[in-house]
Amino acid sequence: xxxxxxxxxxxxxxxxxxxxxxxxxxxxxxxxxxxxxxxxxxxxxxxxxxxxxxxxxxxxxxxxxxxxxxxxxxxxxxxxxxxxxxxxxxxxxxxxxxxxxxxxxxxxxxxxxxxxxxxxxxxxxxxxxxxxxxxxxxxxxxxxxxxxxxxxxxxxxxxxxxxxxxxxxxxxxxxxxxxxxxxxxxxxxxxxxxxxxxxxxxxxxxxxxxxx
Ligand code: DC
Numbered sequence: 001x002x003x004x005x006x007x008x009x010x011x012x013x014x015x016x017x018x019x020x021x022x023x024x025x026x027x028x029x030x031x032x033x034x035x036x037x038x039x040x041x042x043x044x045x046x047x048x049x050x051x052x053x054x055x056x057x058x059x060x061x062x063x064x065x066x067x068x069x070x071x072x073x074x075x076x077x078x079x080x081x082x083x084x085x086x087x088x089x090x091x092x093x094x095x096x097x098x099x100x101x102x103x104x105x106x107x108x109x110x111x112x113x114x115x116x117x118x119x120x121x122x123x124x125x126x127x128x129x130x131x132x133x134x135x136x137x138x139x140x141x142x143x144x145x146x147x148x149x150x151x152x153x154x155x156x157x158x159x160x161x162x163x164x165x166x167x168x169x170x171x172x173x174x175x176x177x178x179x180x181x182x183x184x185x186x187x188x189x190x191x192x193x194x195x196x197x198x199x200x201x202x203x204x205x206x207x208x209x210x211x212x
Contacts, residue, residue, distance in 0.1 A: 004110030007118035010132035013139035020114035034115035039075040042083035052086040062096040091175035119181035131180035
């Protein structure tokens with residue numbers, strides 16, 4: 001059997017992480033949330049007391065990252081999402097993280113990776129590419145629920161504003177901007193619950209892999 005490699009991209013809080021985890025469990029392959037790499041890079045730069053735009057420090061932190069052992073509690077907060085989006089716009093940081101992601105994707109059994117540039121840059125040959133979207137207001141609601149669940153104070157207007165800003169930064173940057181690969185299937189989860197989105201994704205995987 002050929003490797004089950006699934007590339008999932010999409011904007012912040014689109015539901016891609018939840019979907020990626022579900023698919024990985026279903027197909028019994030490892031999952032890499034590549035946003036954590038950028039979040040961990042940002043955290044490392046801040047820990048050094050440096051500016052997020054400081055390329056030299058950001059690259060050094062990125063090169064030293066292990067793909068496991070992330071302090072998810074700290075990294076998944078609202079602030080680190082913003083900070084990650086800043087370091088992620090530095091082409092040198094993206095370059096420093098490419099190899100580790102490609103190695104992860106090359107496991108013989110396959111893998112699920114989610115991020116912004118998986119189908120376009122990291123795994124351009126992935127047999128299955130899904131671009132997950134949802135309306136900004138829906139994404140803000142989901143993010144608000146997630147942050148509230150983590151005990152963070154929730155200000156819906158500020159979260160919606162964050163999401164819009166991040167969309168702009170992630171889509172507008174010149175290095176590996178957020179965009180659907182030409183051969184990606186778009187899955188709009190605005191009106192879909194977790195189970196419905198998962199079912200729709202399974203259908204996409206079945207269609208894509210039967211043609212392979
Ligand atoms: O998916 P996330 O919210 O954890 O990602 C945090 C930031 O990291 C996001 O705003 C942009 C950046 N990112 C990226 O540029 N490329 C990826 N493959 C994953 C994340």
